[in-house]
Amino acid sequence: MREGVKNFINSPAWTELKAVLSEFWSDYNSEGWDNASHNFFQKADFEGEAHALETMGLEQGCTVQEIRKRFRDLSLIWHPDQHPEDQKEMAQEKFIELENAKEILIKIANRKAKKF
Incomplete structure:
Protein backbone atom coordinates (compact mmCIF):
# COMPACT_ATOMS: atom_id res chain seq x y z
CA MET A 1 0.00 0.00 0.00
CA ARG A 2 2.77 2.40 0.93
CA GLU A 3 4.58 1.68 -2.35
CA GLY A 4 1.39 2.31 -4.36
CA VAL A 5 0.82 5.68 -2.69
CA LYS A 6 4.46 6.60 -3.26
CA ASN A 7 4.18 5.70 -6.96
CA PHE A 8 0.97 7.74 -7.31
CA ILE A 9 2.53 10.81 -5.68
CA ASN A 10 5.43 10.58 -8.14
CA SER A 11 3.15 10.02 -11.16
CA TRP A 25 -8.59 27.48 -6.29
CA SER A 26 -6.99 30.50 -7.90
CA ASP A 27 -9.99 30.95 -10.25
CA TYR A 28 -12.38 30.56 -7.33
CA ASN A 29 -10.62 33.25 -5.32
CA SER A 30 -10.43 35.71 -8.21
CA GLU A 31 -13.58 35.02 -10.28
CA GLY A 32 -16.03 33.25 -7.97
CA TRP A 33 -17.67 29.83 -7.98
CA ASP A 34 -19.50 30.02 -11.32
CA ASN A 35 -16.47 30.86 -13.44
CA ALA A 36 -14.16 28.59 -11.47
CA SER A 37 -16.47 25.57 -11.81
CA HIS A 38 -17.05 26.27 -15.52
CA ASN A 39 -13.29 26.45 -16.16
CA PHE A 40 -12.69 23.32 -14.10
CA PHE A 41 -15.22 21.21 -16.01
CA GLN A 42 -13.86 22.41 -19.35
CA LYS A 43 -10.31 21.47 -18.38
CA ALA A 44 -11.32 18.17 -16.80
CA ASP A 45 -12.85 17.02 -20.13
CA PHE A 46 -15.11 14.45 -18.47
CA GLU A 47 -16.89 13.68 -21.75
CA GLY A 48 -13.68 13.23 -23.70
CA GLU A 49 -14.42 16.04 -26.13
CA ALA A 50 -10.84 17.34 -26.31
CA HIS A 51 -9.45 13.88 -27.04
CA ALA A 52 -12.17 13.22 -29.63
CA LEU A 53 -11.46 16.53 -31.37
CA GLU A 54 -7.75 15.72 -31.45
CA THR A 55 -8.41 12.21 -32.77
CA MET A 56 -10.62 13.50 -35.57
CA GLY A 57 -8.43 16.55 -36.30
CA LEU A 58 -11.31 18.97 -35.73
CA GLU A 59 -11.69 22.20 -33.79
CA GLN A 60 -14.06 23.21 -31.00
CA GLY A 61 -17.53 24.19 -32.23
CA CYS A 62 -17.63 21.98 -35.32
CA THR A 63 -21.02 21.01 -36.73
CA VAL A 64 -22.50 17.53 -37.08
CA GLN A 65 -22.04 17.75 -40.85
CA GLU A 66 -18.34 18.58 -40.44
CA ILE A 67 -17.92 15.68 -38.01
CA ARG A 68 -19.59 13.22 -40.38
CA LYS A 69 -17.60 14.46 -43.38
CA ARG A 70 -14.31 14.19 -41.50
CA PHE A 71 -15.24 10.70 -40.32
CA ARG A 72 -16.00 9.62 -43.90
CA ASP A 73 -12.64 10.96 -45.07
CA LEU A 74 -10.72 9.28 -42.24
CA SER A 75 -12.65 6.02 -42.52
CA LEU A 76 -11.50 5.68 -46.12
CA ILE A 77 -7.93 5.89 -44.88
CA TRP A 78 -8.22 3.77 -41.72
CA HIS A 79 -10.77 1.11 -42.67
CA PRO A 80 -9.14 -2.28 -41.98
CA ASP A 81 -10.01 -3.57 -45.45
CA GLN A 82 -7.76 -0.87 -46.93
CA HIS A 83 -4.66 -2.25 -45.20
CA PRO A 84 -2.49 -5.32 -45.76
CA GLU A 85 -2.99 -8.29 -43.44
CA ASP A 86 -0.06 -7.39 -41.16
CA GLN A 87 -1.51 -3.89 -40.50
CA LYS A 88 -5.20 -4.82 -40.12
CA GLU A 89 -5.15 -4.95 -36.33
CA MET A 90 -3.58 -1.49 -36.02
CA ALA A 91 -6.04 -0.09 -38.58
CA GLN A 92 -8.95 -1.74 -36.75
CA GLU A 93 -7.93 -0.06 -33.47
CA LYS A 94 -7.63 3.33 -35.16
CA PHE A 95 -10.97 2.86 -36.95
CA ILE A 96 -12.73 2.02 -33.68
CA GLU A 97 -11.11 5.04 -32.01
CA LEU A 98 -12.43 7.23 -34.84
CA GLU A 99 -15.94 5.77 -34.52
CA ASN A 100 -15.96 6.43 -30.77
CA ALA A 101 -14.70 9.99 -31.28
CA LYS A 102 -17.39 10.60 -33.90
CA GLU A 103 -20.14 9.39 -31.56
CA ILE A 104 -18.88 11.56 -28.68
CA LEU A 105 -18.65 14.67 -30.85
CA ILE A 106 -22.06 14.17 -32.47
CA LYS A 107 -23.68 13.67 -29.06
CA ILE A 108 -22.09 16.86 -27.73
CA ALA A 109 -22.90 18.87 -30.88
CA ASN A 110 -26.55 17.75 -30.77
CA ARG A 111 -26.83 18.66 -27.08
CA LYS A 112 -25.33 22.10 -27.74
CA ALA A 113 -27.71 22.63 -30.69
CA LYS A 114 -30.72 21.86 -28.47
CA LYS A 115 -29.61 24.50 -25.95
CA PHE A 116 -29.90 27.23 -28.57
Whole structure:
Protein backbone atom coordinates (compact mmCIF):
# COMPACT_ATOMS: atom_id res chain seq x y z
CA MET A 1 0.00 0.00 0.00
CA ARG A 2 2.77 2.40 0.93
CA GLU A 3 4.58 1.68 -2.35
CA GLY A 4 1.39 2.31 -4.36
CA VAL A 5 0.82 5.68 -2.69
CA LYS A 6 4.46 6.60 -3.26
CA ASN A 7 4.18 5.70 -6.96
CA PHE A 8 0.97 7.74 -7.31
CA ILE A 9 2.53 10.81 -5.68
CA ASN A 10 5.43 10.58 -8.14
CA SER A 11 3.15 10.02 -11.16
CA PRO A 12 2.27 12.58 -13.84
CA ALA A 13 -1.43 12.09 -12.96
CA TRP A 14 -0.85 13.49 -9.45
CA THR A 15 1.16 16.40 -10.81
CA GLU A 16 -1.59 17.22 -13.28
CA LEU A 17 -4.30 16.90 -10.61
CA LYS A 18 -2.41 19.26 -8.30
CA ALA A 19 -2.05 21.80 -11.11
CA VAL A 20 -5.78 21.62 -11.97
CA LEU A 21 -6.83 21.97 -8.33
CA SER A 22 -4.43 24.85 -7.79
CA GLU A 23 -5.77 26.62 -10.85
CA PHE A 24 -9.34 25.95 -9.69
CA TRP A 25 -8.59 27.48 -6.29
CA SER A 26 -6.99 30.50 -7.90
CA ASP A 27 -9.99 30.95 -10.25
CA TYR A 28 -12.38 30.56 -7.33
CA ASN A 29 -10.62 33.25 -5.32
CA SER A 30 -10.43 35.71 -8.21
CA GLU A 31 -13.58 35.02 -10.28
CA GLY A 32 -16.03 33.25 -7.97
CA TRP A 33 -17.67 29.83 -7.98
CA ASP A 34 -19.50 30.02 -11.32
CA ASN A 35 -16.47 30.86 -13.44
CA ALA A 36 -14.16 28.59 -11.47
CA SER A 37 -16.47 25.57 -11.81
CA HIS A 38 -17.05 26.27 -15.52
CA ASN A 39 -13.29 26.45 -16.16
CA PHE A 40 -12.69 23.32 -14.10
CA PHE A 41 -15.22 21.21 -16.01
CA GLN A 42 -13.86 22.41 -19.35
CA LYS A 43 -10.31 21.47 -18.38
CA ALA A 44 -11.32 18.17 -16.80
CA ASP A 45 -12.85 17.02 -20.13
CA PHE A 46 -15.11 14.45 -18.47
CA GLU A 47 -16.89 13.68 -21.75
CA GLY A 48 -13.68 13.23 -23.70
CA GLU A 49 -14.42 16.04 -26.13
CA ALA A 50 -10.84 17.34 -26.31
CA HIS A 51 -9.45 13.88 -27.04
CA ALA A 52 -12.17 13.22 -29.63
CA LEU A 53 -11.46 16.53 -31.37
CA GLU A 54 -7.75 15.72 -31.45
CA THR A 55 -8.41 12.21 -32.77
CA MET A 56 -10.62 13.50 -35.57
CA GLY A 57 -8.43 16.55 -36.30
CA LEU A 58 -11.31 18.97 -35.73
CA GLU A 59 -11.69 22.20 -33.79
CA GLN A 60 -14.06 23.21 -31.00
CA GLY A 61 -17.53 24.19 -32.23
CA CYS A 62 -17.63 21.98 -35.32
CA THR A 63 -21.02 21.01 -36.73
CA VAL A 64 -22.50 17.53 -37.08
CA GLN A 65 -22.04 17.75 -40.85
CA GLU A 66 -18.34 18.58 -40.44
CA ILE A 67 -17.92 15.68 -38.01
CA ARG A 68 -19.59 13.22 -40.38
CA LYS A 69 -17.60 14.46 -43.38
CA ARG A 70 -14.31 14.19 -41.50
CA PHE A 71 -15.24 10.70 -40.32
CA ARG A 72 -16.00 9.62 -43.90
CA ASP A 73 -12.64 10.96 -45.07
CA LEU A 74 -10.72 9.28 -42.24
CA SER A 75 -12.65 6.02 -42.52
CA LEU A 76 -11.50 5.68 -46.12
CA ILE A 77 -7.93 5.89 -44.88
CA TRP A 78 -8.22 3.77 -41.72
CA HIS A 79 -10.77 1.11 -42.67
CA PRO A 80 -9.14 -2.28 -41.98
CA ASP A 81 -10.01 -3.57 -45.45
CA GLN A 82 -7.76 -0.87 -46.93
CA HIS A 83 -4.66 -2.25 -45.20
CA PRO A 84 -2.49 -5.32 -45.76
CA GLU A 85 -2.99 -8.29 -43.44
CA ASP A 86 -0.06 -7.39 -41.16
CA GLN A 87 -1.51 -3.89 -40.50
CA LYS A 88 -5.20 -4.82 -40.12
CA GLU A 89 -5.15 -4.95 -36.33
CA MET A 90 -3.58 -1.49 -36.02
CA ALA A 91 -6.04 -0.09 -38.58
CA GLN A 92 -8.95 -1.74 -36.75
CA GLU A 93 -7.93 -0.06 -33.47
CA LYS A 94 -7.63 3.33 -35.16
CA PHE A 95 -10.97 2.86 -36.95
CA ILE A 96 -12.73 2.02 -33.68
CA GLU A 97 -11.11 5.04 -32.01
CA LEU A 98 -12.43 7.23 -34.84
CA GLU A 99 -15.94 5.77 -34.52
CA ASN A 100 -15.96 6.43 -30.77
CA ALA A 101 -14.70 9.99 -31.28
CA LYS A 102 -17.39 10.60 -33.90
CA GLU A 103 -20.14 9.39 -31.56
CA ILE A 104 -18.88 11.56 -28.68
CA LEU A 105 -18.65 14.67 -30.85
CA ILE A 106 -22.06 14.17 -32.47
CA LYS A 107 -23.68 13.67 -29.06
CA ILE A 108 -22.09 16.86 -27.73
CA ALA A 109 -22.90 18.87 -30.88
CA ASN A 110 -26.55 17.75 -30.77
CA ARG A 111 -26.83 18.66 -27.08
CA LYS A 112 -25.33 22.10 -27.74
CA ALA A 113 -27.71 22.63 -30.69
CA LYS A 114 -30.72 21.86 -28.47
CA LYS A 115 -29.61 24.50 -25.95
CA PHE A 116 -29.90 27.23 -28.57
